Amino acid sequence: MTYTYDPQNIFARILRGEIPNKTVLETAHSLAFYDISPQAPVHILLIPKGAYVNFDHFAAEASAEELVDFHRAAAQICASAGVAPGVGGAGYRTLSNAGSHGMQEVPHYHLHILAGRVLGPLVLKV
Ligand code: 5GP
Secondary structure, three states: OOOOOOOOOHHHHHHHOOOOEEEEEEEEEEEEEOOOOOOOEEEEEEEEEEOOOOOHHHHHHHOHHHHHHHHHHHHHHHOOOOOOHHHHOOEEEEOOOOOOOOOOOOOHHHHHHHOOOOOOOOOOOO
C-alpha cells in the first residue's frame, strides 16, 4: 500500500504551530481541537501527530502506542465533554472521511466527534 502525505496540509501546519487552534486535549501522540466550522453543538477533531493521510493508513501503519493513545484520547474527550453514554451523556457520533467519495477535505487523518443534538441519519440520501 502506498500513501502520499502532503506536509503542507492544514492539520500538519496546526501540529507545527503555524496555525492556531482551540485545543481540547493533547497527548503524547494525538491532538484534539474544535472544528472551525462546527456542524453540531460539539464538534471536535482528533488527529494523530504522525503523518497519516486517512483512517486506513493510520490503522495499517501506526504503532500500537499511537493506536492506543489515539483511541484512549477519543474516549477521554467523549467523557470530558459529557456526551459518552457511559458518563450519562446523550451520545455522540464519530466519523472519518477518506478520499473523494468520502469527501475528505484535509488529507491528514482525523476523527470527527459530533454531539449535542440528534445527529440524523448516517448519510445523506442522494
Ligand atoms: P473532512 O471534510 O476532511 O473530513 O473535514 C475537515 C474538517 O476540518 C472540516 O470539518 C473543517 O471545518 C475543518 N477545518 C478545516 N480547516 C480548519 C482549520 O484551519 N482549523 C480547524 N480547527 N478546523 C478546520
